[in-house]
Structures are given as C-alpha cells and as structure tokens.
Amino acid sequence: MRLSLSARxxxxxxxxxxxxxxxxxxxxxxALSDRVYVQDDLNIVLAARHLxxxxxxxxxxxxxxxHQERLVSLVLGDPALAMxxxxxxxxxxxxxxxxxxxxxxxxxxxxxxxxxxxxxxxWTSTGGVPARGVATMATxxxxxxxxxxxxxxxxxRATLLDNYRAVIWGTVTSAALAAVALCYVLVRRAxxxxxxxxxxxxxxxxxxxxxxxxxxxxxLELHDLAEALNAMLRRLQLGFDRLWQFTADLAHDLRTxxxxxxxxxxxxxxxxxxxxxxxxxxxxxxxxxxRVSRMIENVLFLARAENPQFALHRAEFDAGEELQRIxxxxxxxxxxKSVQVQVSGRARLYAERELFRRxxxxxxxxxxxxxxxxxxxxxxxxxSDSGVAITVQNPGECIPPGELEKLFDxxxxxxxxxxxxxxxxxxxxxxxxxxxxxxxxxxHARSDAQGVTTFELQFPAA
Amino acid sequence: xxxxxxxxxxxxxxxxxxxLEESGFTVDIASNGIDGLHLAIEDxxxxxxxxxxxxxxxxxxxxxxxxAKKRTPVLFLTARDDVEDRVKGLExxxxxxxxxxxxxxxxxxxxxxxxxxxPAREVEQLSIGDLExxxxxxxxxxxxxxxxxxxxxxxxxxxxxxxxxxxxSRTQIASYVWDMNFDSDTNVVEVAIxxxxxxxxxxxxxxxxxxxxxxxxxxxxxxxx
Numbered sequence: 212m213r214l215s216l217s218a219r220x221x222x223x224x225x226x227x228x229x230x231x232x233x234x235x236x237x238x239x240x241x242a243l244s245d246r247v248y249v250q251d252d253l254n255i256v257l258a259a260r261h262l263x264x265x266x267x268x269x270x271x272x273x274x275x276x277x278h279q280e281r282l283v284s285l286v287l288g289d290p291a292l293a294m295x296x297x298x299x300x301x302x303x304x305x306x307x308x309x310x311x312x313x314x315x316x317x318x319x320x321x322x323x324x325x326x327x328x329x330x331x332x333x334w335t336s337t338g339g340v341p342a343r344g345v346a347t348m349a350t351x352x353x354x355x356x357x358x359x360x361x362x363x364x365x366x367x368r369a370t371l372l373d374n375y376r377a378v379i380w381g382t383v384t385s386a387a388l389a390a391v392a393l394c395y396v397l398v399r400r401a402x403x404x405x406x407x408x409x410x411x412x413x414x415x416x417x418x419x420x421x422x423x424x425x426x427x428x429x430x431l432e433l434h435d436l437a438e439a440l441n442a443m444l445r446r447l448q449l450g451f452d453r454l455w456q457f458t459a460d461l462a463h464d465l466r467t468x469x470x471x472x473x474x475x476x477x478x479x480x481x482x483x484x485x486x487x488x489x490x491x492x493x494x495x496x497x498x499x500x501x502r503v504s505r506m507i508e509n510v511l512f513l514a515r516a517e518n519p520q521f522a523l524h525r526a527e528f529d530a531g532e533e534l535q536r537i538x539x540x541x542x543x544x545x546x547x548k549s550v551q552v553q554v555s556g557r558a559r560l561y562a563e564r565e566l567f568r569r570x571x572x573x574x575x576x577x578x579x580x581x582x583x584x585x586x587x588x589x590x591x592x593x594x595s596d597s598g599v600a601i602t603v604q605n606p607g608e609c610i611p612p613g614e615l616e617k618l619f620d621x622x623x624x625x626x627x628x629x630x631x632x633x634x635x636x637x638x639x640x641x642x643x644x645x646x647x648x649x650x651x652x653x654x655h656a657r658s659d660a661q662g663v664t665t666f667e668l669q670f671p672a673a
Numbered sequence: 674x675x676x677x678x679x680x681x682x683x684x685x686x687x688x689x690x691x692x693l694e695e696s697g698f699t700v701d702i703a704s705n706g707i708d709g710l711h712l713a714i715e716d717x718x719x720x721x722x723x724x725x726x727x728x729x730x731x732x733x734x735x736x737x738x739x740x741a742k743k744r745t746p747v748l749f750l751t752a753r754d755d756v757e758d759r760v761k762g763l764e765x766x767x768x769x770x771x772x773x774x775x776x777x778x779x780x781x782x783x784x785x786x787x788x789x790x791x792p793a794r795e796v797e798q799l800s801i802g803d804l805e806x807x808x809x810x811x812x813x814x815x816x817x818x819x820x821x822x823x824x825x826x827x828x829x830x831x832x833x834x835x836x837x838x839x840x841x842s843r844t845q846i847a848s849y850v851w852d853m854n855f856d857s858d859t860n861v862v863e864v865a866i867x868x869x870x871x872x873x874x875x876x877x878x879x880x881x882x883x884x885x886x887x888x889x890x891x892x893x894x895x896x897x898x
Contacts, residue, residue: 491886493887494886494887494888496887504774504856508856536851539825539851540851540853540861542823542825543867544864546868547864565855568855572859639858
C-alpha cells in the first residue's frame with residue numbers, strides 16, 4: 212500500500228510523540244509511586260519505633276493491654292494503619308485491625324536492632340488488599356518479649372496510582388492523536404507548493420509551452436525543482452518552436468513547385484498548343500516533381516537520422532581519397548566558374564562512406580556557390596589524436612559571427628529572398644551537421660576578416 | 674517479354690502499363706495481392722513489379738508465397754525506404770527495390786538489368802555512327818579524329834554508348850560514373866554532359882548525345898525528342 216507523504220510523516224511523528232510521552236509517563240509514574248511508598252514506609256517504621264519505645268517503658272505484658280488505648284492512638288492518625296502486639300506465646304495482646312485488612316505473621320526485627328524502611332515487607336492479604344508492614348520485637352521491663360507488627364492497607368495508594376496511570380495513558384493517547392492530526396495538517400500545508408507546481412504543470416500543453424511555474428513563491432527546497440522544470444520547458448519550447456518553424460518553412464517551400472506545376476499546366480490547357488509546348492510543360496513538371504522529391508528525401512533523411520536507432524554502416528577508408536573523388540565529381544562545375552579546387556592531406560576515417568560523401572558534397576556545393584570567379588577552394592583532411600578533421604575553405608564574403616551559428620539551421624538562408632528547400636541552401640548544411648553528429652562528431656563554421664569561410668567537420672577517433 | 678504489375682493505385686498502374694508497353698513489354702495488371710499472386714503462379718511472367726502496400730495480401734506476403742513455387746524475378750515498389758524494409762524485401766526473395774517517387778527511366782533500367790539473364794559482356798569495341806570507342810585502350814575517335822577525354826569523361830561516354838538508345842537519368846549517371854548514390858541538387862551531370870558534348874558532338878553535324886527533357890540523356894544516331 213502506498214501512503215501519501217503527509218500520512219507517512221504524520222504517522223512517523225505520532226510514533227515519536229507516543230514513544231517519548233510513554234517514556235516520560237513511565238518515569239513520572241515510577242517517581243510518584245516511589246514517593247508514595249517512601250512516605251508510607253516511613254510512617255509505618257515510625258509507628259513501629261514509637262510502639263517499641265512505649266512498650267519498653269511498660270513493666271509486663273499485662274501493662275500492654277492496660278495501655279492499649281495509648282498504644283493504638285499511635286496508629287489512629289492514619290485510618291489505613293493496623294497494628295498487633297503479640298506475647299511470646301503468640302497470643303494477641305492488642306489487635307487493632309481494621310476489618311478490611313487481616314494481619315499476617317511478619318518477620319520481626321530483633322529488639323536491639325533499629326527499625327528501618329528497608330525492613331518493610333509487602334504482601335497481598337486474603338481479601339486481595341495490597342499491604343505493607345513491618346514487625347519488631349520489643350523487650351518489656353520485666354524482660355519478657357512481645358512482637359509488635361504495624362501494617363498499612365495500600366488499597367488507597369493502589370487506587371491513586373491506578374488513576375494516575377489512567378491519566379497518563381489518556382494524556383499520551385490524546386497527545387499522540389493530536390500530534391497525528393496536527394502533523395498531517397502541517398505537512399499538507401508545507402507541501403502545498405508541490406500541489407501548486409503540479410497544477411501549473413497540468414496547465415502546460417504543446418500550445419501553451421510559454422507558461423512557467425511560479426518560482427518566487429516556492430520554498431527553498433522546491434526552488435531547484437521548479438527551476439529545473441522551467442529549464443526543461445524552455446528547452447521543449449525551443450524545440451517546438453524550431454519544429455513549427457521547420458514545418459512552416461517546409462510547407463511554404465512545397466508551395467512553390469506545386470504552384471509552378473499547377474500554374475503552368477492550367478495556362479497550357481487554356482488553348483490548343485503545339486506538341487513541343489506540351490512536351491516542354493511536362494518536362495518542366497518533372498523538374499518540379501524532382502524538387503519536391505528531393506525536399507521530401509532531405510526531410511526524411513533528417514527525421515531518420517534523429518532516430519536514436521539510426522544504424523550506421525561504418526567502414527574504414529582514406530578521407531583524403533574521398534575528398535579527391537568529390538572534387539572530381541564537381542570538377543565540371545568548378546571549371547565552368549573558373550574556380551580551382553585543391554585537395555590535400557590523408558586520414559584514416561571510420562565512418563559511413565556514403566554519408567561522408569554526402570556531407571562533403573554538400574559543403575563543396577555550398578563553397579562553389581559562394582566562391583568568386585577565379586578563386587580557389589581548399590579541402591583538407593588531417594589526422595590527430597582526437598580524430599579526423601575535414602576542412603573546406605573558400606574565399607567569399609565575411610559572415611558575421613551571429614550568422615555563422617545559424618548556418619547549420621534547417622532552412623537557414625543567408626539570402627532571405629531565396630526560398631527553395633530542394634537546394635542545398637535550405638537543408639544541405641543541416642544535413643552536413645546531422646551526418647557529423649550521428650558519427651559522434653561536430654561541425655563548425657568560421658569566417659575571417661578577409662572573407663575566407665572555413666567549414667570544419669571534426670570526426671572523433673575510432 | 675511479359676510483365677505482371679501488382680499495384681492497387683489505379684493511376685500508378687495505368688501509367689506503368691502504358692510506359693512499359695511503349696517500351697516493348699507485354700503488361701498485365703493486378704490490383705490486389707491475392708489476384709496478383711494467383712496470376713503470378715498460374716501464368717508465366719518474366720518479371721513481377723510488386724507494390725509493397727496492397728489490400729488483402731501485402732507485397733511481403735505475395736513474394737513469400739510466390740517464392741515457395743517459382744523463381745520469377747520480383748522488383749519491389751514502395752513509398753517506404755527504411756533500410757529495414759529494403760533488407761526485408763530482399764531477404765524474402767525480392768530481386769530489387771525501388772522507392773517511390775522514382776524516375777521511370779530508372780524503373781526501365783532496373784527491369785532490363787533483372788531480365789538480362791547473363792551479365793552484360795564487356796564489349797571491347799563500341800561504335801555509334803562515326804564514333805569509335807576502344808574500351809581496352811580507352812581511346813576515342815570521331816570521323817577518324819582522335820579525341821582526348823579525362824577518365825571521368827571517358828567513363829560517362831562509355832556508359833552512354835553501352836546503353837545506346839536507353840535514356841539514363843541524372844541519378845543513374847551520377848551513380849555509375851562517380852559512385853555518388855544520393856540525389857544531389859547540383860547540376861554536375863548537366864555540366865559533365867555539356868563538356869563531353871563540346872568534345873564529341875560540337876564539331877559535327879550529326880549529334881550523338883541527346884537530352885530527353887525532364888528524364889535524362891540518351892546516346893544514339895537519331896534524336897529522342
């Protein structure tokens with residue numbers, strides 16, 4: 212069974228209260244009963260001493276009976292006291308015995324020995340009445356001995372202590388109950404901020420990711436929790452915003468080719484055209500379809516690469532050779548622009564070759580787009596202890612630092628006016644970054660004052 | 674050559690039938706897996722083009738049951754291109770796999786490859802019109818004039834000449850010549866073709882390399898539109 216935190220704390224506190232109050236109660240009870248017995252024992256002992264002294268002043272056992280009243284008067288002060296004086300033959304000379312408490316045969320202290328509290332004996336008489344008493348021998352003037360017994364019925368004390376015990380238990384029980392209740396209420400009140408946090412968390416939906424948990428009223432202990440939740444919300448909101456933006460950009464970019472296809476087809480159908488016109492239209496439509504396909508392929512690739520289960524098919528190869536192959540691939544385009552592509556360096560790389568080619572091709576395509584006519588692009592592979600670094604460097608325009616970070620964002624375009632996610636300008640660099648990251652590496656861009664832009668892909672050592 | 678196309682999308686089925694028939698094949702269409710499987714088992718087809726997502730019995734089921742009886746080559750068509758799907762298709766006994774949307778010329782090329790019973794024999798000498806290609810010595814002559822080509826240009830020319838009359842898509846060319854197997858949006862292939870044309874066709878009245886707009890390139894002595 213799962214108890215609430217409030218109930219659990221209340222239970223623990225009440226156990227502590229019960230335990231400590233019980234200990235206090237037991238100690239108090241013991242102290243009181245000790246006190247009561249010490250006082251009563253002293254009275255018993257004093258009465259016995261008095262009686263022995265008085266008896267010692269008497270001449271014979273007959274005198275004892277003669278002075279019975281005087282002797283009995285010594286115990287009259289306490290109605291619970293009883294006394295008996297016996298002769299040497301065991302015959303009772305005086306038997307002042309309240310009817311409720313029959314005297315028993317107590318062990319007697321010798322006449323020469325002082326009567327002290329330690330000699331007090333206790334018993335339960337036949338009627339179930341608890342009793343304490345002491346007996347002593349006394350020597351009369353004529354040398355004869357009598358046994359003096361003094362006893363006290365403890366039933367009044369037992370009643371007193373019983374009441375007292377009942378009061379203690381009652382107090383402990385009610386204090387414990389009060390503690391449970393009080394504790395439950397206090398804990399619940401103390402945990403109220405948690406419920407507030409839960410309530411605000413309930414109010415947060417994908418549409419309302421901008422709401423935050425109120426940190427100012429949270430107690431110190433919950434402050435960190437609330438802060439952590441808010442930080443999580445900020446990250447989620449950022450992710451959602453980017454996703455919204457991505458979706459919007461994608462939808463927007465899909466419109467262009469579809470609008471082209473639809474528009475061109477409608478215009479073509481408004482009147483009869485020549486075969487070559489129709490052929491041109493169909494060819495143009497195929498081009499637009501290719502754009503859409505490419506866009507879908509790119510988006511699907513990014514989506515798949517973000518799946519943690521994305522499986523890499525790695526192999527070891529020379530990154531330098533691959534750079535040369537990619538440079539060869541773009542040879543024609545570079546020659547058209549009179550741009551040189553220089554490749555240098557060798558490095559053993561353990562990666563998925565197909566993806567590596569794709570990443571570097573995107574980088575080179577990007578570099579070719581921005582390199583002025585007649586200039587040189589350099590590609591290099593370098594091996595170090597930390598892994599393999601691939602750099603693609605091209606002269607061009609200086610990119611401000613703020614823009615550099617955004618280069619790898621999906622659909623980021625340096626030139627806002629151009630819109631086409633079917634081209635590398637839209638998703639190409641985002642794909643580069645994703646490819647490097649699924650290999651455990653990272654991608655950076657930097658730009659110097661001379662306008663040389665460098666893209667660096669850092670692959671970790673195998 | 675008789676082909677069976679098992680495809681539930683009516684438009685797709687129609688254009689596949691039309692396109693394949695115009696390319697010289699006899700084509701039957703089945704619009705669900707159960708009918709398709711029945712036809713494939715009862716009739717003798719040279720190849721089955723099979724859509725994966727079908728009503729009744731899906732493409733996986735068709736190929737599994739077909740393979741229990743026959744070895745007819747199967748080419749999968751699908752809108753899904755997860756690697757696991759490809760692997761599954763090939764493991765179940767499919768022979769090739771093409772992801773929608775695909776270029777029709779690519780489908781044709783794949784079908785022809787699957788139908789070519791023996792691997793294409795490496796021809797030592799190719800000639801188209803007055804163009805002569807010495808494959809072994811990697812030499813090219815046109816009208817008796819020696820033409821110098823870079824290794825990539827030679828590879829491109831060799832591919833086009835070997836597939837004379839067959840339209841090759843940009844993706845196919847990038848894959849064969851440069852081993853680049855992803856769809857790049859750059860105009861690398863156009864540029865390479867243009868540069869090859871400058872060396873092969875420009876000085877001559879008879880053009881051999883033709884652009885098929887929207888589809889790709891073809892090499893032949895007569896134009897293809």
